[in-house]
Amino acid sequence: MNLFSELRTLVTEAIAAMQAAGELPEGLDLAAVAVEPPRDAAHGDMATNAAMVLAKPAGKQPRQIAEGLAARLSADPRITAVEVAGPGFLNLRLDKALWQRLVAAVLSQGGDYGRSAIGAGTRVNIEFVSANPTGPMHVGHTRGAVVGDALARLLAFAGWNVTREYYINDGGAQVDVLARSAYERYREANGLEPAIAEGLYPGDYLIPVGEALKETYGTALLDKPESEWLVTIRDFAVRRMMAMIREDLAALNVKMDVYSSEKALYGTGKIEAALERLRGLDLIYEGVLEPPKGKTPEDWEPREQTLFRSTAHGDDVDRPVMKSDGAWTYFAPDIAYHFDKVERGFDELIDIFGADHGGYVKRMKAAVAALSGGRVPLDIKLIQLVKLWKNGEPFKMSKRAGTFVTLRDVVEQVGADVTRFVMLTRKNDAALDFDFDKVLEQSKDNPVFYVQYANARINSVLRKATVDVDDLTLAGADLSLLDHDAEITLAKKLAEWPRLVEIAARNNEPHRIAFYLYELASDFHGLWNRGNDEPSLRFVQEDAGITQAKIGLARATGVVISNGLGILGVTPVEEMR
């Protein structure tokens, strides 16, 4: 039950009726007609801008149109009052029974309340995390993982057909560095002194890899030239790193559907095929790039390279796909990988990148636009930095010592639920402060706690109730007994949920869910506390029927909180401890 879409339909029907009566011309574009709750509750329950939007194309005065719509809308039993206000707004007041019925609908739909079909089964691929397989995931990756997974859950709830995908960067020089680093740990495991040279990965997490290598290969690879062990150890170490990353993701309650390998693109002709496709479109050529202005690399010299004409699709300069030594740049397999996603039949691609990859957005979009002939849109969400705080001070990590704050560090200290919620309390393109002390604080300025507390209170009421609180029983209760304004206000908030899901999904913005839940919790706490002064507003009453109606409202709130937390990937708690 989505009240907003129901009422919008009502408005468009009224417009059609006016057209039929010759009061409005045919062929009007109704896309801009909105039906929304007004910011100020004094303006009624719902408002539409229809008269103002249609005034110009219809060649009529807004008020004239508004009067015509008002006359027709007021005939509907769901609408108790219509008034024309301001420059031509149409303010609607709705029958209380509508809100009461909504509570019943929430209860009977349960986990499906708010589910939407706007995605229309569109096949969307969300690529996220894609951390290099050279070490454990750190906090920087964590936010991307949370945002990507929450977005996946959100889009699935809104009717998209979602695939979560991880692109393993196992084809570049960094995995050779990993192999050399692991080799030193392998020597160490065999009782030799490791030589962790500058540029190798010094982290302790490679020590068990060295030991595992010793178990598998004994001493067979010792004192051999690099060319004899590099590939073996590299593959071994990458497998171990990916196993570790999967565990990290699992600790955060994130599960990928597909892992794609960069290395698997090499030697299969896939890169060549993708570039051939571009060449056929006259988007690949040999040329020389201008040096970047203002910050010329010291060893810069003009050089002819194979270039992708990304400027044809909105980029600022053309981009090289081949290095001067004839090897592919990282961009070439990236093009092939995105081409592969297009070929697999996705209708929509989403990439979640760290903000430091902001410079690659335009070229990636250019490549996808070219390779899909403009069919497949690519949305790239850039995830800004997470600043860690502890004891009121910035919590620094030391790259030099090879120590950094890992995803595990964070999850072990505060838990996956808190980590996820906090990471979603800011839009992705704004930097986020993550304060170890504050996120565990049990007070209302901690949104995680505040929302969970509301849910715990609801469950507390359910436990204390002496009436049957089964959802279907509650849905069948006489909800017309919910007629206090404070109760109707909460029901109105519940009515917003399906619309909010659609807005958040359309914009690929899961953080909106977190903010809505905070507002919903606030409304609930407000109603709860009014029970202190007005006993008639308490949930548990003498009369069983009244109690069921009131608990129905509380339980409906709990349903929405659970559904919302489900999208965020956070487990609702039933009791605070």
Place this chain on the structure above:
RNA sequence: GCACCCAUAGCUCAGCUGGAUAGAGCGUUGCCCUCCGAAGGCAAAGGUCGCACGUUCGAAUCGUGCUGGGUGCGCCA
């Protein structure tokens, strides 16, 4: 030099793809528990929405130009 992101109350941030008098939390001030959990609630004060033009019936939101901060800019991914 260029590109992208950000700029909203003293602080941290929302703002529903352009709507009516711009909203929360913290902090400040004043209230509310013989309580279904006060781990909470109510109220007040607090704003040139960075600046300037423009589009529009209507701009925090869209466009252009500035200012300030962040990120990035061939042979690293």
